Amino acid sequence: MPDDLFDPLVWLILLPILWAVLTFLPGPGRGAVVAIVSLCLQLGCAVRLTADIIAHGARTHLAGGWPAPLGIPLAADGLAAAMLVLTQAVGLAVALYARSYFRDGSSLWFWPLTGFLFAGMNGLFLSGDLFNLYVTLELVGLAAVGLVANGGKAEQAAAALRYLMASLIGSGAYLFGVALVYGACGTVALDHLAGMISAPVPPALWLAFALMAAGLLLKTALFPLHYWLPPAHGDAPAPVSALLSALVVKASFYLFLRLWLGPFACLVALAPMLAWLPALLGSAAVLYGSWMAIRAERLKMLIAYSTVAQLGYLFLIFPVFGGGALALQAGLLHATAHGTAKAAMFIAAGTLIRVGENDSVRGMAGVANQLPVTLFAFALAGVSLMGLPPSGGFLAKWLLIDAALSSGQLWIAVVAITGGLLASVYIFRVLHLAFRVPDGREELRPRPVPAAMEWTALLLATASVGLGLFAMPLFALLERVGT
Amino acid sequence: MLTLLAGLLVSALFDLPPAQIRLPVFVADHLAESGVRHPVTAVLLNFRGYDTFLEVVVLLLALVGVLASGLPKDRSPFTGNVLLQALARHALPLMLLAAVYLLWAGAHQPGGAFQAAAVLAAAAVLFELSGIRTSKRPDPRWFRRITSAGVLLFFAVAAAMLGNGALLQYPPEQAGFFILLIESGLTLSLAVNLAAFFLLRSTEPGDAQATDNEP
Amino acid sequence: MSSGLLFAIVGCLLFVFGLGGVILLDHLLRRILAFNLMGSGTFLVLVGLAQRDGTPDPVPQAMVLTGIVVAVAATALALALARRLHTGASNPPPPANPTCRDDRHA
Numbered sequence: 181m182p183d184d185l186f187d188p189l190v191w192l193i194l195l196p197i198l199w200a201v202l203t204f205l206p207g208p209g210r211g212a213v214v215a216i217v218s219l220c221l222q223l224g225c226a227v228r229l230t231a232d233i234i235a236h237g238a239r240t241h242l243a244g245g246w247p248a249p250l251g252i253p254l255a256a257d258g259l260a261a262a263m264l265v266l267t268q269a270v271g272l273a274v275a276l277y278a279r280s281y282f283r284d285g286s287s288l289w290f291w292p293l294t295g296f297l298f299a300g301m302n303g304l305f306l307s308g309d310l311f312n313l314y315v316t317l318e319l320v321g322l323a324a325v326g327l328v329a330n331g332g333k334a335e336q337a338a339a340a341l342r343y344l345m346a347s348l349i350g351s352g353a354y355l356f357g358v359a360l361v362y363g364a365c366g367t368v369a370l371d372h373l374a375g376m377i378s379a380p381v382p383p384a385l386w387l388a389f390a391l392m393a394a395g396l397l398l399k400t401a402l403f404p405l406h407y408w409l410p411p412a413h414g415d416a417p418a419p420v421s422a423l424l425s426a427l428v429v430k431a432s433f434y435l436f437l438r439l440w441l442g443p444f445a446c447l448v449a450l451a452p453m454l455a456w457l458p459a460l461l462g463s464a465a466v467l468y469g470s471w472m473a474i475r476a477e478r479l480k481m482l483i484a485y486s487t488v489a490q491l492g493y494l495f496l497i498f499p500v501f502g503g504g505a506l507a508l509q510a511g512l513l514h515a516t517a518h519g520t521a522k523a524a525m526f527i528a529a530g531t532l533i534r535v536g537e538n539d540s541v542r543g544m545a546g547v548a549n550q551l552p553v554t555l556f557a558f559a560l561a562g563v564s565l566m567g568l569p570p571s572g573g574f575l576a577k578w579l580l581i582d583a584a585l586s587s588g589q590l591w592i593a594v595v596a597i598t599g600g601l602l603a604s605v606y607i608f609r610v611l612h613l614a615f616r617v618p619d620g621r622e623e624l625r626p627r628p629v630p631a632a633m634e635w636t637a638l639l640l641a642t643a644s645v646g647l648g649l650f651a652m653p654l655f656a657l658l659e660r661v662g663t
Numbered sequence: 664m665l666t667l668l669a670g671l672l673v674s675a676l677f678d679l680p681p682a683q684i685r686l687p688v689f690v691a692d693h694l695a696e697s698g699v700r701h702p703v704t705a706v707l708l709n710f711r712g713y714d715t716f717l718e719v720v721v722l723l724l725a726l727v728g729v730l731a732s733g734l735p736k737d738r739s740p741f742t743g744n745v746l747l748q749a750l751a752r753h754a755l756p757l758m759l760l761a762a763v764y765l766l767w768a769g770a771h772q773p774g775g776a777f778q779a780a781a782v783l784a785a786a787a788v789l790f791e792l793s794g795i796r797t798s799k800r801p802d803p804r805w806f807r808r809i810t811s812a813g814v815l816l817f818f819a820v821a822a823a824m825l826g827n828g829a830l831l832q833y834p835p836e837q838a839g840f841f842i843l844l845i846e847s848g849l850t851l852s853l854a855v856n857l858a859a860f861f862l863l864r865s866t867e868p869g870d871a872q873a874t875d876n877e878p
Numbered sequence: 879m880s881s882g883l884l885f886a887i888v889g890c891l892l893f894v895f896g897l898g899g900v901i902l903l904d905h906l907l908r909r910i911l912a913f914n915l916m917g918s919g920t921f922l923v924l925v926g927l928a929q930r931d932g933t934p935d936p937v938p939q940a941m942v943l944t945g946i947v948v949a950v951a952a953t954a955l956a957l958a959l960a961r962r963l964h965t966g967a968s969n970p971p972p973p974a975n976p977t978c979r980d981d982r983h984a
Contacts, residue, residue, distance in 0.1 A: 187825065190825060194818065197720055197818060198818060201815055201818075205804075205808065241829060242832075244712050244832055244833075245827075245828055246710050250690065252713045252714060289727050303717065312717070315721065316717065318951075319720065319724060326727060326732075329959060330731040332731070332733025334962075334963065341906070341956065341963060344952070349900055352896075352920065356893055356916075358924075359889075362938060363682070363928050366685055366686060367686065382679050383678050669890060673890050676927065681931060685933075687933055690936050690937065703939050703943070705936070706940035711937070718947045724951070728958070732958045732959050732962050
């Protein structure tokens with residue numbers, strides 16, 4: 181048992197709050213070093229927690245010392261631990277990048293807002309109480325909106341406001357669902373609810389599930405509720421886009437998955453056709469998102485639409501849960517591979533745009549000479565997104581197709597393969613331009629760029645590809661998924 | 664379609680069997696150990712104190728978000744209405760008194776830090792609107808320190824309690840003391856935070872300067 | 879029908895009104911107000927439904943207190959962004975029904 185004073189589970193939530201405040205106190209534009217040191221500590225906590233769980237099974241921590249249903253339990257099982265490691269790792273890499281990206285104090289309030297963002301995300305992954313989850317959901321949402329708005333430009337404010345309204349509708353619907361659940365069951369503790377909700381299920385709980393699901397799907401930008409994502413992720417500064425696309429959308433997906441597997445598992449068992457709805461919308465997301473990415477004019481819009489498409493994959497796993505553990509493995513691996521790859525892609529794009537002073541896709545012509553490392557990182561991330569072996573993206577799609585075929589859902593396999601092909605179209609669009617030497621212009625030489633900016637992108641992209649080879653520890657964690 | 668939703672929801676309400684778990688019983692059973700006499704305060708600051716901690720963090724976060732969005736340059740509204748000024752001169756001391764009472768009363772009646780902070784913030788806004796001028800403009804650094812102080816205090820207590828077994832787990836004999844400590848410490852911080860939502864103005868790009876008064 | 883259930887029914891109606899408002903309305907300030915209406919409806923359901931058998935329940939009341947604070951924080955951020963859009967953009971979004979009342983405190 182770990183020493184209570186230094187319980188990694190609790191410090192994963194406390195540390196980000198601390199550095200959010202500490203980076204707020206000195207004023208705008210400060211705080212990079214504090215944040216980076218703290219993220220290292222957080223990554224250590226996440227790894228230690230993971231080791232703990234693999235050795236001893238899922239862990240709980242009762243906030244206030246009161247057991248549920250009176251108090252708020254914090255809980256960490258394999259799935260939560262995996263998300264925590266992903267979040268801290270990607271966060272650390274993006275933070276290192278952001279320190280170089282925001283030179284001379286232009287970061288304004290980026291660091292305190294990011295601290296709050298991590299506090300919210302970690303709090304969300306560790307919470308075992310539906311209402312507490314609402315508070316963490318809002319923490320994440322408001323921090324993300326703040327990050328989009330940070331800087332005060334009018335386009336940012338517009339994108340941020342659209343994002344905020346969508347986020348508030350989502351969490352508002354979720355909260356109403358929680359109100360119904362409390363009224364029906366008398367508690368909002370996840371572990372108690374899983375046992376309490378059984379047939380016959382009162383209509384109020386069906387409605388609660390519908391509202392909570394709708395709210396969370398809106399926050400995860402599932403087609404057709406994705407309208408807020410491209411402007412928010414496309415117009416924000418590169419490190420912010422990386423955090424949003426790689427991590428924030430995964431948080432609401434995690435919560436949806438948690439509800440599906442936990443308290444509302446009985447409802448899912450009673451109505452298996454329910455699983456088709458997210459899967460159908462996911463398929464539409466894959467096709468529509470890829471199509472819009474192919475047609476995108478601006479590089480960051482291309483990447484943002486790619487996120488819409490990739491998020492669709494996550495929802496394809498729901499009809500195939502009958503195929504054993506494969507579905508969960510596919511989902512988690514895809515979330516992790518996409519998280520690392522998308523973060524790599526956005527920060528590589530940030531470097532490319534900053535150096536080229538041009539944010540359109542056509543402006544990427546000839547950039548291979550100027551920024552070879554960054555472009556390699558972009559390409560490597562693209563490999564994972566396309567699903568080429570041996571990357572993490574490939575393994576995730578393979579598992580998904582395997583699960584789909586063994587459950588007899590052939591169409592899901594078809595969608596997965598088609599999505600991969602479409603992804604290759606928009607990835608190669610960029611790469612093809614990048615490697616071309618433009619005629620009539622002199623040979624462009626490599627431009628100096630802070631090493632941190634290039635190598636963090638490469639690190640993340642390599643991680644995404646490497647996941648295909650080293651996925652076993654991730655799957656070991658999944659055997660420890662409790663309800 | 665919305666009417667359909669409304670209809671479904673309302674009809675679902677009638678079809679509910681009684682809840683299996685009755686939390687009021689749990690609360691009543693443990694109220695004696697909680698350190699306060701009012702059940703809602705006990706839930707808010709002891710049983711579900713972690714939620715309250717996060718909620719204070721959310722308020723500070725919103726403040727940073729407001730700062731990040733860019734502050735307007737114009738002065739906050741000032742009506743110049745003499746009647747309002749006269750009213751304010753009488754009302755403000757009463758509001759301060761009410762806030763202190765609300766804070767103290769929270770232990771055994773509805774009340775507490777948030778309510779007191781709301782009254783204080785309203786007092787600050789009234790002060791500004793009525794145009795009772797002061798030449799003192801608070802330092803942005805102190806503004807940040809005061810608003811952060813609430814979260815830091817709560818954080819310190821929560822972390823210190825880890826030595827006692829769990830996050831925010833008060834020892835039963837001292838629970839009342841810690842709750843009072845947190846509530847008092849939070850009030851000023853929250854009041855400045857809330858008032859700042861309304862009153863903050865910028866003088867230069869990227870620099871935040873508060874025009875609210877400290878009570 | 880107990881008073882708790884009555885509160886809950888009204889809460890449902892308010893929530894649906896608010897939701898409709900946020901989705902369907904154009905004017906920013908009205909949408910923000912509609913969001914607050916959604917919140918109020920949710921709080922009514924939270925408290926009313928839990929007390930439908932007549933016994934007061936402190937837990938949802940505490941939850942509502944927390945919820946109100948979170949809603950205030952969100953509203954503050956939304957208003958700050960709306961204010962930024964109104965004063966800063968070269969083409970401010972046209973309100974559905976321009977009224978001077980809304981612009982007085984810009």
